[in-house]
Amino acid sequence: MERDLISKKELLDEKGISYGQLYRWKRKQLIPEEWFIRKSTFTGQETFFPKDLILARIDKIMNMKDDLSLDELAGKLSPLLPDYEMRKIDLMKRNIVSSVVLQRFASGDSDKVVYSFEFLLYFYVVDKLLQAGEMSMEEGEQLLQTMREHFPKFNGKPCDLVFIRKMGVSSFALISVPAEFYFESGVKLIARLSVTECIEQLKGKLV
Structure with missing residues (x-):
């Protein structure tokens, strides 16, 4: 594409x-x-x-x-992540991400656990797609794992998240920006998010 x-x-x-x-x-x-x-x-x-x-x-x-x-x-x-941390209880109080996301993906964490900005970003991206009605909870877990495994590899360079589905099977990818990509027939592009934009939005919510 x-x-x-x-x-x-x-x-x-x-x-x-x-x-x-x-x-x-x-x-x-x-x-x-x-x-x-x-x-x-x-x-x-x-x-x-x-x-x-x-x-x-x-x-x-x-x-x-x-x-x-x-x-x-x-x-x-800047696409670089700030040195910022927030406790789970404060994250819930300020409604940075929905309670549904925290209940599903951080249910085992103590209210006093502290998340880095990087983890806040992962929750925020998952929440964004769930709120848009484009993704199931199971796919949310898959996305969270993809972000944890691969986002740090970009080391501050801009990237996009690509979410595709074919015959009910979903896949996620992180790609450098700008980039062109093309799919085989039958693949549907569900969403393409600028992670840099998500970082900016999240920074704005944390001010």
Whole structure:
């Protein structure tokens, strides 16, 4: 599956920003290096971006830049996980994830157990798909295991979660961003989530 791309010229025109702004944000790491995709066209080499990711990121920068410095924005938008911990009882009180998820996936843990941001992220991603009605509890367990086993391998690099199903059998994958992928016939793409976006959303809930 090929992700929709937008050219640099189209992006600058649509968002009303300058070339200088775009590359200043890149230098400040507000926009990941991996999103700048060089491709050959009939006019030569041009720069493209994953359309959904870059449009959402530009909107976020524009909405927040008046209240925060670029360095503060970089901290909020970074795919790196913050050094943050939360007790299970506080997680329940603040409704960061639903009680259904905690009852199913953390039922054996004491209320005083402390979760790292990484584990909070795993619960959050599972909860997001369950809330959308796209996934069963059994698939949630499968997703949680996939995140635990493979997310740390990305070591802070942007990645997407891909959820597919064929003939009732579900599979999950974590892929680098940007990436193109294609399936055999009969495979249905249930969801594709930007884990970087999930990290940003979770950070916002924890402030």
